[in-house]
Amino acid sequence: MRHQHAKPHHHTVVVPALCWGRDRSEFYAVTDIVSPDGIHFRSATTPLVDEELTCNIRHIGAVETRVVSIGGCAFVVRLLARRQAVASIARELRLLSEQQEATVPVRAHPRVTPLKTDVTIELADGRIVPAKLLNISASGVAFTLDAHVAIGASITIGRTAARVARHFEHGVGAVFDTAFDPQAFDQHITL
Missing domain, CATH: 2.40.10.220 (predicted glycosyltransferase like domains)
Structure with missing residues (x-):
């Protein structure tokens, strides 16, 4: 795509x-x-x-x-x-x-499962849809949602700007526009 x-x-x-x-x-x-x-x-x-x-x-x-x-x-x-x-x-x-x-993942940082998994995603067309976080790293996130988003699309996850990087069987992977500091990053993160 x-x-x-x-x-x-x-x-x-x-x-x-x-x-x-x-x-x-x-x-x-x-x-x-x-x-x-x-x-x-x-x-x-x-x-x-x-x-x-x-x-x-x-x-x-x-x-x-x-x-x-x-x-x-x-x-x-x-x-x-x-x-x-x-x-x-x-x-x-x-x-x-x-x-x-071809949906080959590109990972820059270790992943964690956040404690708070419910989040909203604002799509490029302005729609806001609920999503569930699967895992998160300092540079990106994987989540599920009931809407199609194109690879390369700009989205906002909670208050965090990102770009869709890949699709996988049950979800979407996105890269943050600005990565979090890996040393200040853990499962308590809120997007």
Whole structure:
């Protein structure tokens, strides 16, 4: 299943990243789309256009980038590397996209079962539906609900913004737009 508005050569891939710049402390971001114009990220932190960032992308590693556009809670970067290296990274991200479309899970942090499992999910169309949390980690969550949500869709779980990363037999997996601090994270978490 492809991002609803994805164009040819645009691939939805949702994996966490840790980004930083020379004059900026590190911040979490989540990849969104890989396209000919660059890697699209969602984050609560918005860098500046032309800012150079190092982005340590889960399963890819650290890459040097330059921000080419910003908007809302999103930004787009281009890789600062030789053409061969850029092509190799693009292939890896496309492979991750295909794996996610085939519902292969991507885990960044250990999971716990929260004590409070009932939660509401706000869908992109504004509907609010009840859901049950199955497990949660500092970077994402698995839950069940009685509504279809597309891979790549933006949702709000309780008060926490996230993006749907995968479907599985009895539920949905989502990656938080901003990961929780793993040291401050436990089964008492409330989204």
